[in-house]
Amino acid sequence: MNRRTAIRRLATLYLTTASLAHAQQPKKLPRLGYFSSTDPVNESPRSEGIRLALRKLGYIAGQNIAIEYRYAEGTNDRAPELAAELVRLKVDIIVVAGGDPLVRAAKNATKTIPIVMTGGGSDPVETGLIESLARPGGNVTGITNLTRELGGKRLEILKEAVGKVTRVAVLYDPANLSSAREVKEEIPIAARALKLTLQPWEVRDADGFEKVFAALTKKRPDGLYVAGGGSLIRPNQKRIVALALKSRLPSMYVSSEFVDAGGLMSYGADLADSYRQVAWYIDKILTGRRPDDLPVQQPMRFEFVINLQTAKKIGVTINTDVLARATKIIR
Numbered sequence: 001m002n003r004r005t006a007i008r009r010l011a012t013l014y015l016t017t018a019s020l021a022h023a024q025q026p027k028k029l030p031r032l033g034y035f036s037s038t039d040p041v042n043e044s045p046r047s048e049g050i051r052l053a054l055r056k057l058g059y060i061a062g063q064n065i066a067i068e069y070r071y072a073e074g075t076n077d078r079a080p081e082l083a084a085e086l087v088r089l090k091v092d093i094i095v096v097a098g099g100d101p102l103v104r105a106a107k108n109a110t111k112t113i114p115i116v117m118t119g120g121g122s123d124p125v126e127t128g129l130i131e132s133l134a135r136p137g138g139n140v141t142g143i144t145n146l147t148r149e150l151g152g153k154r155l156e157i158l159k160e161a162v163g164k165v166t167r168v169a170v171l172y173d174p175a176n177l178s179s180a181r182e183v184k185e186e187i188p189i190a191a192r193a194l195k196l197t198l199q200p201w202e203v204r205d206a207d208g209f210e211k212v213f214a215a216l217t218k219k220r221p222d223g224l225y226v227a228g229g230g231s232l233i234r235p236n237q238k239r240i241v242a243l244a245l246k247s248r249l250p251s252m253y254v255s256s257e258f259v260d261a262g263g264l265m266s267y268g269a270d271l272a273d274s275y276r277q278v279a280w281y282i283d284k285i286l287t288g289r290r291p292d293d294l295p296v297q298q299p300m301r302f303e304f305v306i307n308l309q310t311a312k313k314i315g316v317t318i319n320t321d322v323l324a325r326a327t328k329i330i331r
Contacts, residue, residue: 030093030286031066033086033113035106037098037231039073045257046097046118049272053279059286072102074206074231079105087113093285095278096142099178099229100127107140114291116281117142119274120229122178124296133296141291143277145269145299150254151182151227152190154267157304158223158252159194161265161322165222169199169249171212171240172227179227187225198225206236213243221249228254228268237261248314256305259330264310269299270327303327 034050036043047069051061059065068089070082079098083105086094093114096103099121106115107129117124117140124144130136133144159165170187172179183200191198199221203212224244226233233240234257241262244251253259253266277297284294307330311318323329 029064029066031068031089031091032282033089033091033094034067034069035082035086035094035096035098035102036069036071037074037076037079037102038235039071040069042235042237043071043097046271046275049275050095050097050118050278053275054282056276057279057283059279059283072098072231074235076101076105076231080108083109093282095282098231099176100124100129101231103129103140107138111139113139114285115140115142116278116285116291117144117296118278119143119145119269119299120178122181130296133298135292136294136296137292139291141294141296142281143274143297143299145274149186150268151187151225152193154252154254155187155190155194155196155225157265157267157322158225158250159196161306161318162223162250162316163319165196165250167197167199167219167221168223168225169201169216169219169221170225170227171201171203171216171233173229173232174202174204175232176227176229179229179233182227203232206232206239209236209239209243213247217247217249224249224251226251226253226258226263237263245310245313250311250314250316256303256328259305259307259310262310263307264314264316265304265306267304268302270301270303273301274299306330 061067068091070086072078079102087109093116094106095116096106097118103117124130125132130140170183172183174180199219201212201216203209226240237258238261241258251264253263254268256266259266304326305328306326309330
C-alpha cells in the first residue's frame with residue numbers, strides 16, 4: 001500500500017467515525033419553563049390540562065419535550081429569582097401560569113426567550129406588557145381571559161339564579177391590582193344597574209379568611225362574589241368554598257375549579273379551551289414563529305357551571321331558566 005492510498009483510507013475512516021459519532025449524539029429536547037404563582041398541588045389542574053393539550057399536538061413530556069417547573073408558592077417576592085433561574089437554564093419558552101407580577105418578572109429577566117401568558121391578570125396592553133393584542137411586540141404573547149370584564153355578567157347571573165339577592169359580599173385580595181380595580185371601579189357600575197348593594201371585604205393573607213367570613217356573615221349578605229386572580233385567592237379555593245358553605249352563602253366564582261371544589265356557580269373562560277390555546281402558542285413558537293407575530297387572543301369559549309349538590313346543601317333553588325343556560329351541571 002503506497003503512502004497516498006493509506007492517507008486516503010485513514011481520512012475516509014475518520015470521516016465515517018465522526019459522522020457516526022454525530023448521528024449517535026442525543027437530539028436536544030426543546031425545554032419549557034413552567035412558571036406558576038401557586039404550588040404543585042393547586043397548579044396541577046392547569047399544568048396537567050396544558051400537558052394533555054400538548055400531547056394532542058404530539059409533544060410528550062420526557063420524550064420529545066422537557067418541562068422545568070418553578071412555583072412562587074403564593075408569594076410574588078420570589079418571582080424575579082425564579083424567572084432568572086429559568087433563563088439560566090436556557091429554556092426555549094417560558095409559560096407563565098399567573099398574573100401580571102409573574103409575567104413582568106419573566107419579561108424583566110429576558111428580552112429574547114418567548115413568554116406565553118396563560119390568562120388572568122390585568123389588560124396586558126394597559127399594563128404595558130404588550131403593545132397591542134394584534135401586534136404584541138417584544139417577546140410576550142399568549143391569552144388574556146377578560147377576568148375583570150366579566151364581573152358584571154357574573155353579578156347578573158347570581159341575581160337571576162338565586163332571586164331575592166340585594167346585598168352581595170365581595171371577597172378580594174387588595175394586593176392584586178386587577179382584583180382591586182374590578183371591585184372598586186368596574187363591578188360597582190353593574191351593581192347599580194342591577195340594584196345590588198356591594199359589601200367589599202379585603203383578605204390580605206391566608207390566615208385572614210376565617211376572620212373575614214366571621215365578620216361578613218354578621219352583615220347578612222344574600223350572596224358572595226369571589227374576585228379571582230393573584231397568589232392568594234386561587235391557592236385557597238377549598239378554604240373559601242368551605243367557608244361559603246358553612247355560611248350558607250350562594251357564591252359566584254371566576255372559574256370552574258371553585259365549583260368542582262364545592263362552590264355554587266362560576267362563569268368564565270372555558271378552561272379546557274384555554275389550555276388548547278396555550279398549547280397552540282407553544283407549538284407555533286417551537287416550529288419557528290416569533291412571539292411578536294402571534295396576536296394575543298381573548299377567550300373564544302365560555303363556561304357557566306352550576307353545582308346542584310351545593311345548592312341543596314345551602315337550601316337554594318336555582319332558577320330553571322338559568323339552569324337551562326348552564327354549560328355544565330354537577331348533580
